[in-house]
Amino acid sequence: xxxxxxxxxxxxxxxxxxxxxxxxxxxxxxxxxxxxxxxxxxxxxxxxxxxxxxxxxxxxxxxxxxxxxxxxxxxxxxxxxxxxxxxxxxxxxxxxxxxxxxxxxxxxxxxxxxxxxxxxxxxx
Amino acid sequence: xxxxxxxxxxxxxxxxxxxxxxxxxxxxxxxxxxxxxxxxxxxxxxxxxxxxxxxxxxxxxxxxxxxxxxxxxxxxxxxxxxxxxxxxxxxxxxxxxxxxxxxxxxxxxxxxxxxxxxxxxxxxxxxxxxxxxxxxxxxxxxxxxxxxxxxxxxxxxxxxxxxxxxxxxxxxxxxxxxxxxxxxxxxxxxxxxxxxxxxxxxxxxxx
Numbered sequence: 001x002x003x004x005x006x007x008x009x010x011x012x013x014x015x016x017x018x019x020x021x022x023x024x025x026x027x028x029x030x031x032x033x034x035x036x037x038x039x040x041x042x043x044x045x046x047x048x049x050x051x052x053x054x055x056x057x058x059x060x061x062x063x064x065x066x067x068x069x070x071x072x073x074x075x076x077x078x079x080x081x082x083x084x085x086x087x088x089x090x091x092x093x094x095x096x097x098x099x100x101x102x103x104x105x106x107x108x109x110x111x112x113x114x115x116x117x118x119x120x121x122x123x124x
Numbered sequence: 125x126x127x128x129x130x131x132x133x134x135x136x137x138x139x140x141x142x143x144x145x146x147x148x149x150x151x152x153x154x155x156x157x158x159x160x161x162x163x164x165x166x167x168x169x170x171x172x173x174x175x176x177x178x179x180x181x182x183x184x185x186x187x188x189x190x191x192x193x194x195x196x197x198x199x200x201x202x203x204x205x206x207x208x209x210x211x212x213x214x215x216x217x218x219x220x221x222x223x224x225x226x227x228x229x230x231x232x233x234x235x236x237x238x239x240x241x242x243x244x245x246x247x248x249x250x251x252x253x254x255x256x257x258x259x260x261x262x263x264x265x266x267x268x269x270x271x272x273x274x275x276x277x278x279x280x281x282x283x284x285x286x287x288x289x290x291x292x293x294x295x296x297x298x299x300x301x302x303x304x305x306x307x308x309x310x311x312x313x314x315x316x317x318x319x320x321x322x323x324x325x326x327x328x329x330x331x
Contacts, residue, residue, distance in 0.1 A: 012261075013232060013236040014229070014232045015229055015232040015233040016236050018229070019217075059239065059259060059261060061261060085243075086150075086239050087243050088146070088243065088244060088248070088251070089246075089250045089251060089257070090250075090251050091256045106150070106243075107150050107153050107240050109153055109154075
C-alpha cells in the first residue's frame with residue numbers, strides 16, 4: 001500500500017487507541033495516525049488537518065460517537081468515518097447507518113481493522 | 125421474595141446466556157483462545173454478603189462496572205481475581221510493551237475489556253427485547269470481595285428495595301488459568317420490569 005493516508009482515532013481509552021494504532025501501523029506502514037481522547041479534541045484536530053479515515057468510539061465522556069459522527073459527516077461528506085464501538089445495540093447501528101457512518105464492533109482485531117481498511121481502499 | 129415461573133426463569137437465563145455468549149466471543153477474539161462459560165445462575169439476596177459469591181470475602185478482586193439505564197436499571201460488573209489481572213492484560217496485548225508500560229496500562233486495558241464484555245452482554249439483551257439500554261462510562265475498582273458492592277451506584281436503591289437479583293456467569297481462560305465472572309445487580313423495581321418485559325417477549329414469541 002504505497003500511498004500515505006491519514007487516520008484519526010477518537011477513543012477515550014488509551015488502550016484501545018494503542019491497539020488500533022498498532023494494527024494499522026503494522027499493515028499500512030507509512031500512514032499517519034493521530035489520536036484524540038474525546039469529541040472536542042477531535043473537532044479541534046480536524047480544523048487543522050484533513051483525514052482520510054476517522055474511527056470513532058461511541059461511549060466517550062462529553063460528546064458521544066454519534067453526535068461527533070454527525071458533526072464530522074456534515075463537515076466532511078466524502079470522508080470514511082466509522083463508529084468503532086462495543087455498543088452493538090441495533091438502535092446505535094441504525095443511527096450510524098443513517099448518518100452514513102460504517103459500523104465496526106469492538107473488539108478491534110488486526111484482521112478486522114486491516115480487512116475494513118482494505119475494503120474501503122478498494123472502493124476509493 | 126420474587127417468584128418467577130419456570131419459563132420466566134429459563135427465559136432470563138437464556139437472555140443472559142445470549143449476552144454472555146456474545147461477550148465470550150468478544151473476549152475469545154481478544155485473547156486468541158477459547159473462553160469457557162458456566163450456565164447462568166440467578167439468585168435473589170437481600171445483601172451481597174448473603175450470596176455465594178461472597179464465599180471468599182477477603183479475596184481482592186478487580187472489577188469493571190457500568191451502570192445501565194433503560195426500562196430497567198442496575199449495574200453490570202466484570203470481576204476477576206486481582207492476582208491474575210496483569211496476566212490477562214498480557215494476553216490481550218498483541219504488541220510487545222515493557223513491563224512498566226504494561227503496569228501503567230493495566231487499569232486502562234481492564235476498563236476497555238470490561239466495556240467490551242459488558243456492552244456485548246447488555247447490547248444482546250437490548251436487541252432481543254427490542255428496548256434501548258444506556259450504559260454509563262465504565263469505572264474500575266480493586267477491593268476485597270466483601271466490599272465489592274459498597275458503592276453508592278452499586279445496587280443504588282437497595283436501601284429502599286432490599287432485594288438484589290444476582291445473575292452470575294463464570295468464564296474461564298484455561299490456557300492462562302484465568303477465571304472471573306459477570307454479575308448483574310438489579311433492585312426489586314427493575315426485576316419486576318424485567319419480568320414484565322420477559323412476559324411480553326414470551327407472549328409475542330409464542331403468539
